[in-house]
Amino acid sequence: MYEENTVNIDTKEFQDKEILPDIDKPSEDLGTGQEVNLDDYVDENIDNGNFVEETINDNVSVIFTDGPAYFVNITEETPTLSNTNVLYARAATKNTKTITHTYTAKGYVLGQTLFKVGVKGYFSYNHSKVTPHFVDAWYRRGNLSIWQVSGWSHGTLINSANHGEVYGKGNFHYGAEYQGIELTVEDVYVKVYIRGDKNGKTWSGQTIK
Numbered sequence: 001m002y003e004e005n006t007v008n009i010d011t012k013e014f015q016d017k018e019i020l021p022d023i024d025k026p027s028e029d030l031g032t033g034q035e036v037n038l039d040d041y042v043d044e045n046i047d048n049g050n051f052v053e054e055t056i057n058d059n060v061s062v063i064f065t066d067g068p069a070y071f072v073n074i075t076e077e078t079p080t081l082s083n084t085n086v087l088y089a090r091a092a093t094k095n096t097k098t099i100t101h102t103y104t105a106k107g108y109v110l111g112q113t114l115f116k117v118g119v120k121g122y123f124s125y126n127h128s129k130v131t132p133h134f135v136d137a138w139y140r141r142g143n144l145s146i147w148q149v150s151g152w153s154h155g156t157l158i159n160s161a162n163h164g165e166v167y168g169k170g171n172f173h174y175g176a177e178y179q180g181i182e183l184t185v186e187d188v189y190v191k192v193y194i195r196g197d198k199n200g201k202t203w204s205g206q207t208i209k
Contacts, residue, residue, distance in 0.1 A: 039205050069114060072104040075204050080122045098122040098135060099194045101204035106142075113142030115190075117206070119154070121166030123196035130164040130198045132156035137168025137192075148173040159195075167193040 042063050045051040052064045063071045077097040102118040120135040137154035141147045152170035159165055169191035189209045196202040 041208070069105050069107050072102075072106065073206075074100075074102045074104075076100045093124050093126040094200060096123045096125070096196055096200055096202050099202055099204060101192055101194055103190070103192050103206045113140075115142055115172060116140040117168060117170075117190055117192045119166055119168040119192045119194055119204075121156070121194050123164050123166075123200070123202060125196065125198050125200045127198055130158075130162070130196050132158070132164030132166045132194075132196065134166050137166075139168070139170060139172075162198070164196045165193050166195075167191055 042051055042053060045065070046053055050066045054062045054064070056062065059075050061073045063073070065071070077099050080095040080098045098120065099122060100118065100120045102116060104116040105114040106112065107114055117139045119137045122133050122135070124131040124133065134154065134156050139149060139152065141149075150171050152168075154168040155166075157165050157167070169189070172188050172190055190206065191208070192204075192206045194202060194204045
């Protein structure tokens with residue numbers, strides 16, 4: 001698709017631009033040096049006219065930024081096997097569907113994937129408590145000349161709001177070079193997660209700092 005695109009892109013427009021513009025810039029809502037919820041970050045930039053979010057369907061959305069990259073969020077659900085544990089059955093515990101959430105950063109210039117991070121899991125709940133279950137978490141590099149990841153970890157937790165969480169997270173140093181122009185973001189912490197509550201409600205997202 002990108003190879004067939006006849007639009008003449010001036011790559012100088014993206015020189016020295018961050019892939020996530022102003023992510024460290026203090027604001028009334030986001031603060032600085034803190035873990036930032038990307039949904040809040042995107043919403044603020046949409047309100048300011050910097051970003052545009054296109055919802056493809058209930059599972060897929062694309063965020064177009066004023067920097068050199070855009071982002072694709074995909075969330076999918078598949079059936080989860082029923083509980084066979086007697087204790088779970090006695091407590092009338094149910095399982096949510098198994099959820100896969102991926103977050104992909106792509107470059108405007110050639111449409112190349114910069115990186116992709118994903119997590120997969122489900123939750124057991126009985127309206128009194130929720131238990132998160134980790135299935136998988138991963139990251140994939142794109143065709144980049146600059147790439148490094150450190151501190152990659154994954155697992156489950158119960159957060160301060162008593163919500164279950166399945167997560168994958170790590171520190172990414174990545175970038176790309178096109179026509180002699182280097183586009184990089186250094187040492188960005190990325191976390192993807194799926195959360196669920198005691199009533200079986202689930203949602204997903206990502207944070208950065």
